[in-house]
Amino acid sequence: MAHDEHDAASRIADAGRQLVDLAARVGDDDLTREEFDLALGEAGAGVVRLFGPRPRSKPGEGALWKILAYFQEHPNEWIWGDELRAVAGIGTWARRVRELRVEHGWEIEEQGDRYRLRSLDRNAEEAALWQLMNAIRRRPGSGKDRVAALLEARVGHVLTRDDLDYVAKIKEGSRRWRELRDEEGWPIESHVDEPDLQPGQYRLVSADPKDRTDPRQRLYPEKVRARVFERDDFTCQDCGRNREAAERAGDRRFYLEVHHKTAVAEQLDALPASELNDMSNLVTLCHEDHLRLTAEFQGRRRDERAGG
Structure with missing residues (x-):
């Protein structure tokens, strides 16, 4: 055996004996972590002297997969970050944990410097969403274009800020979602429109241009929209449906709009804010009924002008 190999083997053996002795003292008041760290350091140094620097990992054998294997050996157990650092053998172990959670769909809970794998089943949908987001993120064009692409690709699904x-x-x-809604009429819901959404969550109801919102919905401030919808229990005051009832009936293109009882569309732009936002003049309608009632109201006004 070469001198270096003999020296490495001796260091590893000495460290092993120290660890056995320390393990026998577990529970003693005078036992310290530093003693373990020194023994482990000696063992690690001996391994490096024996094998040289750590080589580049083969596919499927890197730090990420070592961390995953460790989690899978200890499901639903809290694991300290230092444990994962030791398992991974790299300083950027926390990034690998995030990759497992976000990119690969593993349900890993974090609490301070502790982590645990909540399920041995990977969330394939979350992983697919991450892959989609990365593909869209790499596209050329504006941020608004990429937000639009993600909303269209996930129409009917909740996305976060x-x-x-x-x-x-x-x-x-x-x-950018607000620009798409207010400037281009995309029917994008937030927690203001639907009680099942949390602040910072958004959902595109339909990507069909025929389902675009009334462009004058932008005239109503978010606080006004919220007050109207909450007062009317997020329910269309004409057909009596809310989102749940609409979806039970197979209508997945249902969403709410604010309707002004006395002013036709072309008059809204000129109304003073006090009259435009007067709660007694506003009512909650679904998009379909809003279109119909607005058309009927405008028809009556035309007939009145013609008759007058």
Whole structure:
């Protein structure tokens, strides 16, 4: 045996004996972590001297997969970050945990510097969403274009502010959804429109241009919209449906709009804010009924002018 190999073997053996002795003292008041760290350091140094620097991992054998295997050996157990650092053998272990959770769909809960794998079953849908978001993020064009692409690809599904910011590649990229709604009429819901959504969650109801909102919905401030919808229990005051009832009937293109009882569309732009936002003049309607009632109201006004 070469001198270096003999020296490495001796260091590993000495460290092993120290660890056995320390394990026998577990529970003693005078036992310290530093003693374990020194023994482990000696063992690690001996391994490096024996094998040389750690080689590049083969596919499927890297730090990420070592961490995953460790989680799978200890499901639903809290694991300290230092444990994962030791298992991974790299300083960037926390990034690998995030990759397992976000990119690969593993349900890993974090609490301070502790982590646990909640399920041995991977969330394939979350992993697919991450892959989709990355593909859209790499597209050329504006942040608004990429937000639009993600909303269209996930029509009917809830997306978060973080999702929209990520594909936009700009800080507060989630504001682009409001531009799509207010400037282009995309029927995008937030917690203001639907009680099943939390602040920072958004959902595109339909990507069909025929389902675009009344462009004058932008005239009503969010606080006014919220008050009207809450007062009317998020229910269309004409057909009596809410989202749950509409979906039970197979209508997945249902969403709410604010309807002004006395002013036709072309008059809304000129109304003073006090009259435009007067709660007694506003009512909750679904998009379908809003279109119909607005058309009927405008028809009556035309008939009145013609008759007058």
